[in-house]
Amino acid sequence: MSAAKQSDDRSGRSLTPMHEDVSAWYGDVVARAELADRGPAKGTMVIRPYGYAIWELLQRQLDDRFKATGHQNAYFPLFIPESYLRREAEHVEGFAPELAVVTHGGGKELDEPLVVRPTSETVIGEMFAKWISSYRDLPILINAWNNVVRWELRPRMFLRTTEFLWQEGHTAHADEADAMAETRRMFDVYDEFARNVAAIPMVRGEKTPGERFAGALRTFTIEGMMRDGKALQSGTSHYLGTNFARAFDITFQDEHNALQHAHTTSWGMSTRMIGAVILAHGDDRGLVLPPRLAPHQVVVVPIGRGDALAGTTAEAERLARRLRERGVRVHVDTRDQSPGFKFNDWELKGVPLRVELGPRDLEAGVVMLAQRVGDDDEDGRARKHRLTPDELVDGVGARLDAYHDLLVARAEAFRADRSATVDDRTTFDAQVAVGFAHALHCGEPACEEAIQERTRATPRCVPTEGPDETGVCIECGRPSAYGRRVVFARAY
RNA sequence: CGGGGUGUGGCGCAGCUUGGUAGCGCACCUGCUUUGGGAGCAGGGGGUCGUCGGUUCGAAUCCGGCCACCCCGACCA
Known part of the structure; x- marks a missing residue:
């Protein structure tokens, strides 16, 4: 990034505007919102407390969903004998460059x-082989929360770092139907989680062969649209067939005494999801957090000086206690800073709701409430609403839910605005420059490459839902594949 | 690996052309005054100028080597 393109005041108070340079904006937000710092080794990242708190909220809510679908957590080793990776041909080939x-x-x-694990299919395959001998041992449904290492040439905080945190689910089943059902079940869990927790509407679909996980027969993905129109793969679920079962001898005896290979699946979501939240919801004032991932859902700023400040602070603490009783995550900001500083700081950090409590409010028995997005005045500032403490406490749950819905609706409207069905090359090229293009494609890898070469866009997925359609390839004119339109976009 | 940059207090930068022993903004510390949209004034702490070598009476500055990081491409969650 040239110095001239950076903000005039990166050391000071303003963020680089998003429209000016998304990359600089993103870096500014990550740093200034205290989400993460660069680690000393290239491509490494220190997740700071505020960023880690988001991860913990994500982790807990995702983990609840895994438990609810019958999975158990376990832990597998960081180190894997190099020879293990080699056992599955496509798998090694895919991961060799980043080990x-x-x-x-x-x-x-x-x-x-x-090898420092880039993913754990191989070790887990080895263990599954030991644990499984009868159809009665199946299915086996395991999840692991861990860190993995993939040597990245071009790291980017949260989106692509050499080491990252994630969960990887691994399951083994007696037959294809059962394994496919699992693959789809977890795919649905990710999609539902993205929408209901991260407030990001996803395009659900299946990866084209060229974009599949190394060693998988089928890969399902959820793709979110970021504020610059680019796609971000945010969770994947793979049907691995018997590829790993054959490589690691995961066999069982079925009801008829016949020896069979198990069918396995794997699925993962990572700290990249935090990058998705930043890029899907953020604006020129900074981070915008969905309430279910916000470490502080409400921040209370007491205002005043001397005795007046002592009074408003005491009242703020009382209010915070009442909100906590309703299960709301509240923070009272008692720092020795001006109110204006705090307003800007919490906006930068993406807190959904802010309560201001000054001497005049205390006198009148009210509080002032402002929300981070969706309710700005003509000057682009958050409108302030006068409420009684009772009204605030009683309405806060519904308000947070409504705020979540607002973020989803906003992201959906944005995506709709930046998506189009296209049938000619000129329109296609213009469309992928700003967002998603739904186009017919022949499915040939060489043709995908030609498109990428020219436009930097790749096929993100073949949507799982949507009308069947056939015709001719947008690029080469040959008959289309998949029986569906393919979503093309530039991707992170 | 190709292309483009940058290395100077915690962060962002100036100084380098024309060598003379380091400065600005923000942040930090102390005090007083302040507090309803990024407070003011005063005082203060903090830097072997990425690194190694060379030139010179003297190097942040000139010369050479090395290293690191960032940005843009090819790979990827």
Whole structure:
């Protein structure tokens, strides 16, 4: 980034405007909202308390969904013998370029190098083989919360770092139908989670062969649209067939004494989802957090000086206690800063609701309420509404829910505005420059590459829902594949 | 790996052309005054100028090597 394109005042108070330079804006927000810092080694990231609090909320709500669908958590090792990766041909090929390999330990060269897991299909396959011998052992439904390492050439905070946190689900089933049902079930869980927790409407679909997970037969993905019109893959669910079962001897005896290979699945969502939240909802004032992921859903700012401040602070604490009783995450900002500073700071940090409580309010028995987005005045500032403490406390749950719905509706409207069905190349090229293009495609990898070469757009997915349609490929004119339109976009 | 940049207090930068031993803004500390949209004044702390070597009486500045990081492409959750 050239110095000239950066904000005039990156050290000061203003963020780089999003329309000016999304990349600089993103970096500013991550730093100034105290989500994360760069680690000392290239591509590494320190997740700061505010950012980690978001991750914990995400983690908990996603984990609840895994438990509700019958999964159990377990932990598998960080180090994997290098030879394991080689056992599944496509899998090695896919991951070889981004592996970190440990060659020395305890001051000695290792007999066999150890790979730092880029994902755990192989170790888990090995363990499944040990644990499974009968159809009665199936299905086995496991999830692991861990860190993985993929050597990245071009890191970007949260979106693509060398080490990242995620969960990886791994299951084994007696037959294809059961494994496919699992693949789709978790795909639905991710989609539902993205919408109902992260407030991001997703395009649901299946990856084209070229974009599939290395070693998978089918890969399902949820793709969100970011504020710059680019797509972000936010969760994937794979049907692995018997590929890993054959590579790791995951076999069982069925009801008829016949030896069979298990059908496996895997599915993951990562800290990248935090990047999705930043890029899907943020604006020129900074972060915009969906209430279910906001570490503070409400911030109360007491105003005044001297005795008056002591009075408003005491009242703010009382109010906070009442809100907490309703299960709301509240923070009272008692820092020695001006009110104006705090308003801007919490807007930057994306807090959904702000309550101001000054001497005049205390006198009148009211509080002032402002919300982060969706209710601005002509000057682009949040409108302030006068409420009694009772009204605030009684209405806060509904207000947060409405705010969540507002974020979803806003993101849907934005996506609709930036999506189009296109049938000619000129329109296609213009469309992928600003958003999603729904187009017919022949399915040939070479043709996908030609499109990417020219427009930097890739097929994101073949939507799972939507009308059947056939015709000719937008690029080469040959008959279309998939029986559906394909969503093309530039992607993170 | 290709292309483009940058390395100077915590952050952002100036100084380098024309060598003379480091400065500005923000942040930080202290005090007083302030507090309804990023407070003011005064005082103060903090930097072997990425690194190694060379030139020179003297190097942030000139020369050479090395290293690191950032941005744009190819790979990826």
